[in-house]
Each structure stands twice: as structure tokens, then as C-alpha cells.
Amino acid sequence: TGPARIANSSVLDAANGQPPRLVLELEEVDEATFARAIGTDNRPMLKPSLADSSPPAALAAASPNPLAVRPPPTTPAGAPAAPNAPADTRPVVVIDPGHGGIDYGTQGGEIPEKNLVLAFGQALRDRLERAGKFRVVMTRDDDTFIPLGDRVRIAQKQGAALFVSIHADALPRGEGDAQGATIYTLSDKASDVEAERLAEAENRADLIGGVNLTEEPADVADILIDLARRETRTFSNRFARVLMNDMKTAVHMHKRPLKSAGFRVLKAPDVPSVLVELGYVSNKGDMGNLVSEAWRSRTADAMARAIDVFLTKRVANAGAERPEKPAPARAKP
Known part of the structure; x- marks a missing residue:
């Protein structure tokens, strides 16, 4: 939901029937730090929108009663309340x-x-x-x-x-x-x-x-x-x-x-x-x-x-x- 950088990365070997995994650990940074890291100090920051993201894929279509996994709500859980909103x-x-x-x-x-x-x-x-x-x-x-x-x-x-x-x-x-x-x-x-x-x-x-x-x-x-x-x-x-x-x-x-x-x-x-x-x-x-x-x-x-x-x-x-x-x-x- 905001600027971040890769703090650490590693590759885990295949285990428990799962293939090898690339693991990326992200940490939150401010926009200025992010801009310096990618060399775009003068480029306007584009904030992601949930509306622009693709919804999760449906469950197995072969099921006689396929279950559609719905995308998350537009307001994420735990988002700050509007100013002066009652608790x-x-x-x-x-x-x-x-x-x-x-x-x-x-x-x-x-x-x-x-x-x-x-x-x-x-x-x-x-x-x-x-x-x-x-x-x-x-x-x-x-x-x-x-x-x-x-x-x-x-x-x-x-x-x-x-x-x-x-x-x-x-x-x-x-x-x-x-x-x-x-x-x-x-x-x-x-x-x-x-x-x-x-x-x-x-x-x-x-x-x-x-x-x-x-x-x-x-x-x-x-x-x-x-x-x-x-x-x-x-x-x-x-x-x-x-x-x-x-x-x-x-x-x-x-x-x-x-x-x-x-x-x-x-x-x-x-x-x-x-x-x-x-x-x-x-x-x-x-x-x-x-x-x-x-x-x-x-x-x-x-x-x-x-x-x-x-x-x-x-x-x-x-x-x-x-x-x-x-x-x-x-x-x-």
C-alpha cells in the first residue's frame, strides 16, 4: 500500500512437496528514500489502487459448484477512520x-x-x-x-x-x-x-x-x-x-x-x-x-x-x- 524496498532475499530448497521458493523480505520506507533508491526523485509517485488490481483467480472450474474467491473490500481492514468519525x-x-x-x-x-x-x-x-x-x-x-x-x-x-x-x-x-x-x-x-x-x-x-x-x-x-x-x-x-x-x-x-x-x-x-x-x-x-x-x-x-x-x-x-x-x-x- 506504500513505498517499500527489499531488505533481504533468499532461495529455499524444495521441501514438503513444494517447489523451491524465492523469498523477498520487504520493509516500509518513505517516498523520498524510495525515489532515491530507484533514481526518480523528480518523477511523481504513483500510488496503487485496489481497483486497478486483478481479482484472485476462481477456484477450480471443474468443480460442480465452483467457489469464486471475491477480491478484498476497497477499504482494507484496520484502515484509519475518517477525521472526526466516532470510534x-x-x-x-x-x-x-x-x-x-x-x-x-x-x-x-x-x-x-x-x-x-x-x-x-x-x-x-x-x-x-x-x-x-x-x-x-x-x-x-x-x-x-x-x-x-x-x-x-x-x-x-x-x-x-x-x-x-x-x-x-x-x-x-x-x-x-x-x-x-x-x-x-x-x-x-x-x-x-x-x-x-x-x-x-x-x-x-x-x-x-x-x-x-x-x-x-x-x-x-x-x-x-x-x-x-x-x-x-x-x-x-x-x-x-x-x-x-x-x-x-x-x-x-x-x-x-x-x-x-x-x-x-x-x-x-x-x-x-x-x-x-x-x-x-x-x-x-x-x-x-x-x-x-x-x-x-x-x-x-x-x-x-x-x-x-x-x-x-x-x-x-x-x-x-x-x-x-x-x-x-x-x-x-
Whole structure:
């Protein structure tokens, strides 16, 4: 959105089924520095317009229900408000479509997970924004790779009241079949072997994206888990139950719909967070749902209702807990 320069560049070797990648690290600079760097001090700066950019490509056209990935809104999330505009005090809901960019996520057919969850995240965003009760922020609104830590920081920077990460799962070949949506919360110990497997797979996303995690101390994950406040975990678990009750009226749920594991993306100590696996791309029925606009709309409606119920009650409770201002003392006659 403004002038920048290349601060560093490197080439990563092919890994995890992905080709070699050229990595460019950009840093923001002022216009004068940018102009000097390219030798155009006297040339007027041209500022990019979102309207001039090409919209993202549609999802696989071969799908019977192709999902069109919509371009981002003309006003980016987090843009400064107009002068003298009243502050937006609505609770912030952060929607986090998993994966993106070179991280395709799970692939069970022609449409990769990153596209399926982005389309659903956009549908949920639109549903919440129509109600007008919450300010919705997307961690990504296009095919961009976002490191796991940055997704958490977006929620914290926005002062989010709720963080909802959207994914789709798949069972490895030869390990049977599974079906239905599952809701995950953070815990030190995985609730079962499958939850542990999924958390390990999702937590490797940064390795696929080329983020160097080796510089972090080995105990960082343990420290982050220890910092997770008891109150935040309580709210996360409470929302997970509310979400399950609303979703099961609209969609098929996994036989064990509530699980927990050490997902890095859920580790904001001050933001109630859940990770929703919409279904299994390895299951034909679930995959058919994931590409169905009717299913997506119905599921987004159910999730929006749960968010509304949870946050409305939490805001009301927070207001009730505020101490009343003492009445001014009256002068004695």
C-alpha cells in the first residue's frame, strides 16, 4: 500500500512437496528514500489502487459448484477512520481462514483446503457484517500466506473479543473414514491421538512457508501455553459448547465434536479462540458439502448465531460487573 524496498532475499530448497521458493523480505520506507533508491526523485509517485488490481483467480472450474474467491473490500481492514468519525466500539471478531499462498493445506480433490476455507470465511464475514453488531477482521482475504504467529498477533492487536480459525481435515490413506465438523480448543495435552496428529500437522504450516522457527527457544510453546489465562480458556470452552449446539442443528458433526490440542494459532493468552474443522476432504459427503453454496450459507448462519449469542451475553455480563458510580454526597443541612 506504500513505498517499500527489499531488505533481504533468499532461495529455499524444495521441501514438503513444494517447489523451491524465492523469498523477498520487504520493509516500509518513505517516498523520498524510495525515489532515491530507484533514481526518480523528480518523477511523481504513483500510488496503487485496489481497483486497478486483478481479482484472485476462481477456484477450480471443474468443480460442480465452483467457489469464486471475491477480491478484498476497497477499504482494507484496520484502515484509519475518517477525521472526526466516532470510534467503533463494537466487539471485534477475527476470522482466520487457514493456510494460503504456498501453503495449500489438505488436498482431497481438485480444490485445496486453502481455497475452501477462504470461501467459507468470506461467507461468515458477510453474514456477521450484515447483522452490523460486530466489527469483523480477516487474517487473510486473498491467497496470501500468513505465519501462525502473525495470525495470533492480528487478533491481539485488534483487541479481538473472539478468534475463529477455519480449516478442513483429512484422514491419511488407509486409516479409515471420518465425517463431520469438529471444534477444537487449546490444551496442554491433546484430547486424543487424532487431535494430536492434527495439531502437529497444522503447526508445521510455518515450516512450509519458510518461516525460521529454529531461532526460538525450545520452551517457547510451553511458556505460551502457561501464559494462557484461565479465564480465556474458560471463555473459549464456553464458546465451543455454544458453537457446537448451534452447528449441530444445521450440519453433521463428528462423533466427538469437541476436542482440544496444542494449536499454535489458539495461543493468544487474552483472546478466546477456537479452531473449526468444517469436515473431512477425504470424505466424499463432506467434500460435497464444502463446495456447496447452500451448505456454506447454512453453516455460516449457524456459526453467526453462536457468535451473536456468546458475545451478546459476555458484553451484558461485563456491563453488569462494572461497579456503579457512588452517588454524590449531599451537604448536611
